[in-house]
Amino acid sequence: MLELGEVIVNCADVSVFYGDTRAINNISIDIEKQSITAFIGPSGCGKSTFLRTINRMNDTIDSCRIEGRVKVDGEDIYAPSVDVVPLRAKVGMVFQKPNPFPKSIYENVAYGPKIHGLSNNKNHLDEIVEKALTRAGLWAEVKDRLHDSGTGLSGGQQQRLCIARTIAVEPQIILMDEPCSALDPIATSKIEALMSELSAEYTIIIVTHSMQQAARVSKRTAFFHLGDLIEYDSTDTIFTNPKEQKTEDYITGRFG
């Protein structure tokens, strides 16, 4: 059985439905704090859907319904009393396609701190922006053009800008849904290096369809298939000594 350190996300019997079709079947999983967990599996198996239950982004889809219990930091995030606004500040998200706002680089990063009132003066906001961009490994590249549009950056820079925008609100958990699938190998390796650095402070859950990427960056790996969690273990075990036949078939490239 998998030995985990401190647990930050605890899911029990989670099922997700789109209308009448079930996309996730009774998944229970614990996510370790301040480490990188990868979700892998063939496309359409429900990785994104499951990831989005952790910050309740599925709420934005009308037909989507969820059963079961998800706890973040010991708090049931689907309890009626929970406000999604602070939840999403605490559980940030980076999307598959870089999606900077059509605003300046500075405004992109300052957006979150502004709406959450994290800063009350310009100097402090400047500091937050600089710190976030520095941690996202983008500061050196953009410090002279903070007021240029964020959409004018290259794809890899845009994705790092999105990461900077996410960490500027000081989340505890960062959900990344295939953050590198739209990027070239060099930009990908930069983001991977960045993730390893960030994992010292943040809990990162990354969905990826690249098994090499999961093997390179993550400490734990969960393998999904058709809405089921097939196997969840340390990344080493999953890739060298999987217990389930399906997992082995998938990582050896026999399907998927």
Added chain:
Amino acid sequence: MLVGQFPSDLEIEGRQTVLILLAQIKNISNGIVVGQPDIWILESAEKLTSWQGISNVIISSLAAAISFLGGLYGVSLIKPEFRARNSVEVLLLAGLAVCSVIAIITTIGIVFSVIFESIRFFKLIPPLEFLSGTVWNPEFEGAARAGSGQEGRAAYGSIPLFAGTFLISIIALSVSVPVGLLAAIYLSEYATRRVRGTVKPLLEILAGVPTVVYGFFAALTIAPFFRETGVLLGLDVASESALAAGFVMGIMIIPFVSSLSDDVINSVPQSLRDAALGLGSTKSETIKKVVLPAALPGIVASIILAVSRAVGETMIVVMAAGLAANLTANPLDAVTTVTAQIVTILVGDQEFESAKTLSAFALALTLIVITLVLNFFALQIVKKYREQYE
């Protein structure tokens, strides 16, 4: 030909009579007999009828012959090496090109005729007077302006007209922009699919109502309502007021603003909303801080298009705002607009050469320039906006 058949003793009293006689003959040959025409006229009519019969036969046999020959030619062309598809393509292409050229040439023709007539107008009235004069009164043309400088001479200062147009447009915009924009936000961000599916077409029906209907709605319902409300409040509201016309015009252009803005807001990528929501924005923060700013250029463009609609609108103004060219900023007064003046100038009879008639062309020219500039900017903005999201 027929004229050659006229009795030689008939005194030709000039072209006029001949034409009248010819018309009479034609009528008779068509079976319309008035009074007791002369014998020779009846004969001529008979002749005309028979000629027409002959010419009909000739025309139909010619047509038959041509189509037969054409058919033969077509059949003779059908050989294995003949590429019919290519020829059809060429023909189609030519047809399409001709149609588009017709459209372009007509537009150019209209613009040029307006320009030439305007030049004639500006020979009579200095452009400076037209553009900067504050009195519009073309009615006194009879009192020769070249004459003694007497009172009651016509004045062609267009400022009151443009001021009236401006005032009414502002009123129309202050009705249509908030209502249209909020409706667009509701439709695109909050309404369920079903509500959107019914409300949007309904709004677009509003855009299809003929403006004359809005016009009498303004004149018969809204204007009296405003006047009576004014009386209750102790305000002096003219029975034809800029307010009534502007208000109804605003209602008329709501669908333009809402429909275009709704499209623009919808075209803001969902990924931007996800990004904002993912950062913990509320729905209204997402709309205010991300969606609307991203859609702003498109919204501005839709407003500019609405303005050019308002500027060009005529019927409502003619019916509800009056025809008095007052230079005023008071929305409760009667004002008139450029388009409404063009209508009054050209309705009724007047000499074509007079400055009054020509002034309509000068007004039209100015109006064309203004709306062109507005549309140009709107399209420019929309283009920029498109590029932003590929």
